[in-house]
Amino acid sequence: MKQSQNNKSNSKSAFKHKSTSIYQLHHRPHLRADAAWVLFQILEHGKSSREVMPKVFDRHEGKDNAWLQEMVFGCLRELPKLQYWLRQLLSKPLKGEQKIVEHLIMLGFYQLVFTRTSEHAAVSETVEACAALDQHRLKGLVNANLRSFQREALSEQEINVPHIQVGLPKWLHKQLLQHYPEQVHDIAEQINARPPLWLRVNALKGSSINYSSQLDAQGIEFEAAETDEIPLSFLKVKTENAIKLIKRTDITMLPGFAEGLFSVQDLAAQLAAELLDVQPNDDVLDCCAAPGGKTAHILESQPLLGSLDAIDNDGQRLERIDENMQRLGHDIEFGDRLNLYVVDAESEEALTRVLKDKQYDRILLDAPCSATGVIRRHPDIRWLRKATDIDTTVALQKRILAQIWQRVKPGGILLYATCSILKQENEYQIAEFLATQADASLLPMHENDTAECPGLQILPGQAQMDGFYYARLLKSC
Structure with missing residues (x-):
């Protein structure tokens, strides 16, 4: 098998460029803080999961990494609902370095609705993650949003927005309606399924x-x-x-x-x-x-x-x-x-x-x-x-x-x-x-x-x- 020296040098330079472009973690290892960090990198900075997930995997082992992937991928699958609920509760968007806390709150929603995590752990551990992210002052905000989410039973309220109902970006839902009008719901269901x-x-x-x-x-x-x-x-x-x-x-x-x-x-x-x-x-x-x-x-x-x-x-x-x-x-x-x-x-x-x-x-x-x-x-x-x-x-x-x-x-x-x-x-x-x-x-x-x-x-x-x-x-x- 042949591979030219010129090609190999190109490969090394590509790796060097890519590795320096990834945001580094500065907070102490914490499962929920790390999950929020990954979501923040993907959704706010356009990084792919393949770029940033290995960063947090290096900080944990075995079942913890499986939990991290399940939480991150689960939040991405259910993101339209999570964002909809967040908009109902958060009086105004967070900005700058505090923006990561929005992703932490949505992670809390996901645990409460879509996992078997106990309500106490979903709330208390998510609030505690604020400290790991050096966002101590926002612990009260996270706690209040998660408690309001539970008290108002937002997850049980019907969402009458088609693309949110099927968990797709608006543009993609529109494309599927145009190309596969009779199959949109089936396609969306399969898109959101765990692959074999x-x-x-x-x-x-x-x-x-x-x-x-x-x-x-x-x-x-x-x-x-x-x-x-x-x-x-x-x-x-x-x-x-x-x-x-x-x-x-x-x-x-x-x-x-x-x-x-x-x-x-x-x-x-x-x-x-x-x-x-x-x-x-x-x-x-x-x-x-x-x-x-x-x-x-x-x-x-x-x-x-x-x-x-x-x-x-x-x-x-x-x-x-x-x-x-x-x-x-x-x-x-x-x-x-x-x-x-x-x-x-x-x-x-x-x-x-x-x-x-x-x-x-x-x-x-x-x-x-x-x-x-x-x-x-x-x-x-x-x-x-x-x-x-x-x-x-x-x-x-x-x-x-x-x-x-x-x-x-x-x-x-x-x-x-x-x-x-x-x-x-x-x-x-x-x-x-x-x-x-x-x-x-x-x-x-x-x-x-x-x-x-x-x-x-x-x-x-x-x-x-x-x-x-x-x-x-x-x-x-």
């Missing part, structure tokens, strides 16, 4: 039958497909290596993690390698490849491929592909046939500098997107995305698709994928591309897959999968 944990057995190191026996031996409950197929609306795709765990667990403690016997990958993402259908000796490009789950699956599904080049514009994320390939053993198994490059996929100059004039039999374009299909897995996404972001993302997808299409060999296939459920990023994007690109045609995946309504849209929760979109494009000879 899917594994994909590494086919180069064993079978799902053998790995299932290891799970059985350790008393780990799971479900596996009883047949070799998972039915979708009009499509059947092989998923014989997919296993769903019944209970969430520490992945690193599962049998065979260090040995690379499996990867964590949602079932919807596992469809990519099957739909790409790589043949022996094919040259493959995996575009926007990090963190490498689909890269690994492509290799495992067709070990006789000619080559696989994986590209991403983020050096730090590319290092994650490298780490995954090493754990799975693919770096040794595929050697020089597997190459990782840091490159901007929308830049013709950058692509030419790295890939020269190489074209590919199969290309997976896992395009940058709003990630609205995986909100249930990353609840902060719904609050980090803004309505204005969508047009920018659609324009970026269009530029990347135009550049990467030039890399498809005549007769080759490009599989376009997103983890979005918005039609602008998916169906409309591909329909426009087909209408304007003379050498592109649709390679249908099901009977309703047409140039006017192209692709396969998976909605959150369908067959227990994340929201995902696929479209296959064939280049004329």
Whole structure:
């Protein structure tokens, strides 16, 4: 597996820049104070949970970290209700450094309504967190708001605001009403649900039958497909290596993690390698490849491929592909046939500098997107995305698709994928591309897959999968 020195230096500089941009914790360790700090960073400073959660995890252990994640993710799922209740009780918004106390109060609401935490602990421990946050003077305010919340039974009062009722930002609720008017409530319910944990057995190191026996031996409950197929609306795709765990667990403690016997990958993402259908000796490009789950699956599904080049514009994320390939053993198994490059996929100059004039039999374009299909897995996404972001993302997808299409060999296939459920990023994007690109045609995946309504849209929760979109494009000879 090759990775240029230039790419490695880019990766280090990216890491240095990112690490210095994260706000540091200055207060003493305290579970509720730390949870409020994470919410404050996400909602007030636009940080992602993946940036800030590790900061608080380093201060606690085991069950405490599980509690922290449950509280933070729970508050993010129920945020519209929590904010609505806060506005009913707080006479005026807090400002500056005191703003974090608003998030602490909402954390108290969440404990009182959505958890089994005793009322006494939910109130007293949340009030005590003020001291940990150096907000001693606001302890009375926090106590008064939580007591009023209980006394007035606000959680039992009906909220007649549609987007608050379903727990979504107003802009996203409006989008779903436009695209899926009959399914909005079902989609919102799935978005707010706890996602299942899917594994994909590494086919180069064993079978799902053998790995299932290891799970059985350790008393780990799971479900596996009883047949070799998972039915979708009009499509059947092989998923014989997919296993769903019944209970969430520490992945690193599962049998065979260090040995690379499996990867964590949602079932919807596992469809990519099957739909790409790589043949022996094919040259493959995996575009926007990090963190490498689909890269690994492509290799495992067709070990006789000619080559696989994986590209991403983020050096730090590319290092994650490298780490995954090493754990799975693919770096040794595929050697020089597997190459990782840091490159901007929308830049013709950058692509030419790295890939020269190489074209590919199969290309997976896992395009940058709003990630609205995986909100249930990353609840902060719904609050980090803004309505204005969508047009920018659609324009970026269009530029990347135009550049990467030039890399498809005549007769080759490009599989376009997103983890979005918005039609602008998916169906409309591909329909426009087909209408304007003379050498592109649709390679249908099901009977309703047409140039006017192209692709396969998976909605959150369908067959227990994340929201995902696929479209296959064939280049004329």
